[in-house]
Amino acid sequence: MYQISYAENLQDNSTACRDRERLAMDHALDLLENARNKGASSIACIEALSYLCRLWTLLMEDLANPDNDLPEVLRADLLSVGIWILKETDAIQKGTSDNLVGLIEICTLIRDGLK
Template sequence: MSLQAYQRTAVSAESPRETEYRLFAQVTLALMEAAKKDPMDIGGRIDALDWNRRVWSFLSDDCSHPDNKLPPELRAAIISLAIWVGKHTSAVIRRQEEIEPLIDVNRIIMQGLSGGPAAGAPGPAGAGAVAA
């Protein structure tokens, strides 16, 4: 079996929770790489910031639908976090805030998705390296 076929099979066998964890691991890694870049070079950071904002926007939109099966309190909390992420991202782009709080929030979400007791705990699909 080719590597690509294996990767497609692995992804198709993931639970929704594992898929969400993997997405957060990927976007958080991109944010971590962006954080290493010069804050004055917003062009080098904008792709990761925009990707993270789009992930949160999608989650917010999904939680706003009445057919969403999550408890209403959790849906409201996710929507509130998404609003904060959008505002904080804009402040990072304006160089008024740091990128690290966005990374921290994503790590906390990853912790919840993995069911682990600490942000550094390995999670689904072996993506725990992001939490380092």
Template sequence: MTLSSYDAVIEDSGREARAREQQALNHGIDLLRRLQAGDLAPPEDAEALLFIRRLWAFFVEDLSSARNGLPEKLRADLISIGLWIIREADRIRQQNSSDVTELVAINVMIRDALA
């Protein structure tokens, strides 16, 4: 394999990873919007929040890895955002808050930035 073909494989795998991340965020955003609209009955409402929480726990773990290729400052910023999302999802799930507007907005921004 030549160096240029290796670079093409690496670039393609990065695009594929971003596409999978976008797809997961799309699913989470859809669940949050359904929760916001009151379209989810218990226990689906809790499952929606647990999904977004687990998704961001996965992202935070990946971002924490030294093998993650993103710049350190960007990784730190995304980890901070991820930890906020996890805490906010927990607050809503524990009924200490009921507004998912900011969760939706932040997840949409992150998803759109992956494009």
């Protein structure tokens, strides 16, 4: 009978979580690209920003959890990125920014780091 060790199970769960996070970020990037093509005042933009806010809120909640296994400095850096993303999405929604390209670039970097 084959038994998976606890460490192997944790590694599998960690890999599966990163895969899900990467897929969620891919979806956010698809929505943001569509929003960029249709404009900052489009329904597509509203949908993209709403999804991005929900995604980063969940990611930030996980990063703030003391049980998160990432190094503390990395967690703090990612939380800072998340705060910037939430502020930028708010500015776009208020019409004081149209920086969809910046959101796309940062989310692409984060997504690529999940590989």
